[in-house]
Amino acid sequence: MKEQQSTATDGRVERLSATLRLTPGPDGRYTGPWHDAVVASGDTVMRWRTVLIGPHADPVWRCGTGDTVLFSHEGTAHVLLQHGNARVAHAAHAVLGKDLAAGQVPQYTVPAGSHYALVPPDSGHVLLSEAHVPGEAECETTPFPRPRLSTAPSPVGVPSDRSSTRTAHLLDLAAHVEGGYFRQMYESTATVATERGIRTLANTIYYLLDRASPVGHLHGNVSDITHFLHRGGPVHYLLLSPDGELHERVLGLDVERGEVPAFTCPGAWWKTSFLPDGVTEGLISEIVAPGFDFADQRMARAQDIAAAFPEHARRLERYVSH
Incomplete structure (x- = not known):
């Protein structure tokens, strides 16, 4: 065996x-x-x-x-x-x-x-x-030589109450304005000057989509955001560049079918994520660099997308929150 x-x-x-x-x-x-x-x-x-x-x-x-x-x-x-x-x-x-x-x-x-x-x-x-x-x-x-290891790790970052099987509960996630659930996990203590002010070098979150909230609605951010799949999925992404090119990414582990375990969405691009039918959840991490600030985020409006990118308006309308 x-x-x-x-x-x-x-x-x-x-x-x-x-x-x-x-x-x-x-x-x-x-x-x-x-x-x-x-x-x-x-x-x-x-x-x-x-x-x-x-x-x-x-x-x-x-x-x-x-x-x-x-x-x-x-x-x-x-x-x-x-x-x-x-x-x-x-x-x-x-x-x-x-x-x-x-x-x-x-x-x-x-x-x-x-x-x-x-x-x-x-x-x-x-x-x-x-x-x-x-x-x-x-x-x-x-x-160094492979050591003998304890099989009972400290439950770092996991609440002591593990009776629930819901990922959002286990990781103490809160509802996100984009849809889904999140929790900030890391933030650099160092800072950098940007055109929009002083920002931390980088910060990270857990981000979760599930059947109760299966869409991360279309939004944009000033900084690059890199996504890392942990469990569940695949999670589908539509990325819209400033010049109007629509790209698709699938965050998953079936790499032979074109899925990827990690990818970066460039800053100033529009992004939406969603679970396909039959997928229960998708838990990922995101790292934003320079670090995320809500002042740097914008939620898409249907009329603005239709005016700027009429060729993609129908494809994206279901992923726009307002």
């Missing part, structure tokens, strides 16, 4: 790395290209990439010069933090994953200067994305 599971895992790793065009590294990790959020001054306020850790990878201590935000897509990984000068960790600080009732966390922030490692199960893999704030290169240290 373990041999069959290992073969299936290896096959999935091969398909994911090939379809997502991830490059193998010497430590057994596969990494995608960096995507940078750059402000007018030329500074990179955030950068992100997708990472795949196979079952045969040795854990490696890493240390970021800025904050590192981890977003799970598939599989689980223990997040180890180094205490003092210790080189061997014996317990997980958290488990990155989508099983909320078990105390796993879909999103986790490692503070700047902290040494951390990600360790998937012996026979498993983990697909995740990582964002660095600000967008500076990380320094890596020496690989």
Whole structure:
């Protein structure tokens, strides 16, 4: 049975790395290209990439010069933090994953200067994305032997009452003006000057669509917003550029059918998201860089979309809130 599971895992790793065009590294990790959020001054306020850790990878201590935000897509990984000068960790600080009732966390922030490692199960893999704030290169240290890990992680970010199976309750989410539910999870303490004033370098939220609220209505934002699927889905997106080109994205894990686990919507574009029929929910994270401020958001009005983009008005009208 373990041999069959290992073969299936290896096959999935091969398909994911090939379809997502991830490059193998010497430590057994596969990494995608960096995507940078750059402000007018030329500074990179955030950068992100997708990472795949196979079952045969040795854990490696890493240390970021800025904050590192981890977003799970598939599989689980223990997040180890180094205490003092210790080189061997014996317990997980958290488990990155989508099983909320078990105390796993879909999103986790490692503070700047902290040494951390990600360790998937012996026979498993983990697909995740990582964002660095600000967008500076990380320094890596020496690989270390795979440790024995506790199977009972601390329930970081999950309320103690786990009797409900509703994701919105488990993550303590509130209704969002766009539709769906949200909760801010991370905000950089550093700031940057923008044309609209001082903003934090980046911030993140959990965002959820479910059958009770299956549409994130058409809206625009000044900053780039990157989306990371955690569980459920697929989630469909329509993106309308300022010059009137309509783009479609599907946030999902069926990568061989064109779905993607993460993508960025450029600033100043219109965006709407929705659940297709038969999909119960879609839980994602979003990172906004420079950071989100409600003053930078605008909800679409049907008459304005019809006047500016008449060729797309009928397609988009069902996703406009007013």
